[in-house]
Amino acid sequence: MNYWLVKSEPFKYSWDDFVKEGKSVWDGVRNYQARNNMKAMQKGDWVFFYHSNEGVEIVGLAEVSKEFYQDPTTEDPRWVVVELKPIKKFPKTVTLKAMKADDRLSSLALIKQSRLSVTPVQKAEFDIILSLTE
DNA sequence: GCCAACGTTGGC
DNA sequence: GCCAACGTTGGC
Numbered sequence: 001m002n003y004w005l006v007k008s009e010p011f012k013y014s015w016d017d018f019v020k021e022g023k024s025v026w027d028g029v030r031n032y033q034a035r036n037n038m039k040a041m042q043k044g045d046w047v048f049f050y051h052s053n054e055g056v057e058i059v060g061l062a063e064v065s066k067e068f069y070q071d072p073t074t075e076d077p078r079w080v081v082v083e084l085k086p087i088k089k090f091p092k093t094v095t096l097k098a099m100k101a102d103d104r105l106s107s108l109a110l111i112k113q114s115r116l117s118v119t120p121v122q123k124a125e126f127d128i129i130l131s132l133t134e
Numbered sequence: 135g136c137c138a139a140c141g142t143t144g145g146c
Numbered sequence: 147g148c149c150a151a152c153g154t155t156g157g158c
Contacts, residue, residue: 007155007156009156031141032141033141052155052156052157053155053156053157056156056157056158096157113139113140114138114139114140114155114156114157115139115140115141115154115155115156116155117155
């Protein structure tokens with residue numbers, strides 16, 4: 001069981017859009033590191049859903065419902081997608097500011113590699129962030 | 135809108 | 147294979 005975080009710009013694809021559709025094909029990733037993270041995702045892994053640019057916070061929890069396969073939006077065999085489904089919206093969002101302010105989260109990949117759209121989350125980090133959503 | 139960080143491209 | 151130029155992401 002692994003934990004991840006994906007970013008989305010809410011005016012392009014928000015948590016509410018995600019819930020409305022009931023699932024999402026996470027396509028369009030064109031970055032090798034993000035791609036490698038998606039390839040490492042296993043069915044049932046938990047994924048934080050983060051709003052970038054607007055909000056700048058974790059809004060909900062998703063789960064990997066289908067493991068990686070060729071990205072149908074391109075012929076290029078280098079790129080893959082995974083499928084995600086929403087689990088729940090958090091009662092309280094966790095802002096980037098709050099995560100940066102927490103010493104226990106100082107090595108969070110989201111903070112260290114701010115431009116990466118799919119990042120791993122350590123189990124300990126996951127538990128800490130989850131505790132901040134209540 | 136600005137700009138830092140960082141990934142990609144292409145000339146040599 | 148190096149590196150300058152350029153493009154993109156994303157926080158502020």
